[in-house]
Amino acid sequence: MRLVTFNEYLEYAKSCSEIVIEDTKIHVGKPHRIEAYQPEEFSLETTTVWSFPDRGDWATHRGDYRGNWSPRVARNLILRYSKPGELVLDQMCGGGTTLVECKLLGRNAIGVDINYEACILALDRLNFNCNQPSSDWKEPDIKVYHGDARNLDLIEDESVDLIATHPPYANIISYSKQKKIEGDLSQVYNLEEYLRGMREVAEESFRDLKPGRFCAVLVGDTRKHR
Ligand SMILES: C[S@@+](CC[C@H](N)C(=O)[O-])C[C@H]1O[C@@H](n2cnc3c(N)ncnc32)[C@H](O)[C@@H]1O
Incomplete structure (x- = not known):
């Protein structure tokens, strides 16, 4: 794991104003002006089936990654965990969707991605001022690392209060077919290889998480013989 600092992001943006992941280009480098710090309508999900009116585009959230x-x-x-x-x-x-929500909700956060350009995008999505979204809000510490989820060597044992993560669904959506x-x-x-990799991610998560706390993983079905 290697820390990617905000200054490194600014330096990147001086020489390159976009990130490219597969066939998607996204502009980076300018602070974002925020129109809404939270969704217009939001209530915590209370059942095992979650359903939303739309994906949500408050703060710097976009559907382009x-x-x-x-x-x-x-x-x-x-909010729940x-x-x-x-x-x-x-x-x-x-x-950086999770990291942006942590910033808005006053949680400290660590984000890691194996794709350097994703790290730059996450820092770009965090490049906004949070003008006290609520009266008890305190600026959290949010760090982005370039690294592998199977080896989080800079995270101490039992130091994390919540893991909320969203791995690739095996090869259903590719992030590095063009740039290996x-x-x-x-x-x-x-x-089998995907499951071995995810097992290592799970073992590393277990090491990082405080006992009794939660690890949430969103993963889709893997389709065969479509
Ligand atoms: C489904 S996306 C996550 C999207 C994220 N939840 C968001 O809202 O932007 C999965 C991510 O896992 C990253 N990834 C794949 N293998 C990884 C690994 N071994 N370690 C860390 N990140 C990895 C990919 O680069 C990709 O950004």
């Missing part, structure tokens, strides 16, 4: 999760999923998990000031880990953070990235679990074409 391949296969990103709805911020409504992240918000539900964070953590308290302000606690530490949330998303070790496959992609474009060693260790990217979206490039595994054999189910």
